[in-house]
Amino acid sequence: MFLILIGPPGVGKGTLGAALEAKYGALPISSGAIFRAEIEAQTDLGRMAKRYIDHGELVPNGVTIEMMNKRLRDPSIRKSGFVLDGFPRTVRQAEALDEMLFDLSFGLDKAISLEAPADLIVGRLAGRIGCTRCGEIYHSVTKPPKRDGICDRCNSPLFIREDDKPESIRERIRVFWETTAPVIDYYSKTGSLLKVDASHDPASTFHQVVAGLHLESK
Numbered sequence: 674m675f676l677i678l679i680g681p682p683g684v685g686k687g688t689l690g691a692a693l694e695a696k697y698g699a700l701p702i703s704s705g706a707i708f709r710a711e712i713e714a715q716t717d718l719g720r721m722a723k724r725y726i727d728h729g730e731l732v733p734n735g736v737t738i739e740m741m742n743k744r745l746r747d748p749s750i751r752k753s754g755f756v757l758d759g760f761p762r763t764v765r766q767a768e769a770l771d772e773m774l775f776d777l778s779f780g781l782d783k784a785i786s787l788e789a790p791a792d793l794i795v796g797r798l799a800g801r802i803g804c805t806r807c808g809e810i811y812h813s814v815t816k817p818p819k820r821d822g823i824c825d826r827c828n829s830p831l832f833i834r835e836d837d838k839p840e841s842i843r844e845r846i847r848v849f850w851e852t853t854a855p856v857i858d859y860y861s862k863t864g865s866l867l868k869v870d871a872s873h874d875p876a877s878t879f880h881q882v883v884a885g886l887h888l889e890s891k
């Protein structure tokens with residue numbers, strides 16, 4: 674199974690990816706996790722990516738494509754399949770991904786667009802607290818850490834990321850749709866797009882995806 678998840682921050686891509694992995698074994702691959710791994714390993718790509726992330730800017734196409742290309746060539750991916758999250762984010766990246774998939778003889782099943790109103794996402798994301806060390810995310814209401822302000826996994830202090838303040842969330846959603854609308858068009862034209870209403874609970878999102886894949890894959 675080779676899938677792409679497209680959707681603004683907070684729409685539920687991570688949760689859906691985990692559910693798809695549990696049911697189909699497809700490995701969730703997020704651009705965020707790849708960036709963190711490269712930054713931690715202090716590779717040249719990681720150092721370049723960090724400069725942009727530190728300024729709250731998107732990592733440029735060339736750097737992102739290079740990292741993804743490296744990741745998808747890992748031999749285990751052929752067996753597991755993947756669920757991409759956060760990539761491709763531009764038409765240039767979508768074209769580069771098509772080339773990678775062609776090279777590797779992987780057939781894309783669907784690009785899934787998860788859609789929900791901005792107000793609903795702001796409500797979900799406000800209250801998030803993140804660990805700057807391991808990347809774990811908590812929520813003051815739905816997933817509080819065991820000890821106030823301390824990460825359960827690595828004991829590091831937790832912060833409300835600049836990114837998780839309501840005005841920043843709205844701006845990220847706006848930027849997301851502005852940059853990603855052409856990517857959705859791209860997959861719509863190739864007939865690979867599956868639109869899903871992600872404004873309800875994760876189970877509803879998951880069932881729509883399973884139904885959509887089943888109906889359209891046979």
Ligand SMILES: [Zn+2]
Nearest residue numbers: 804807824827
């Ligand atoms: Zn942590």
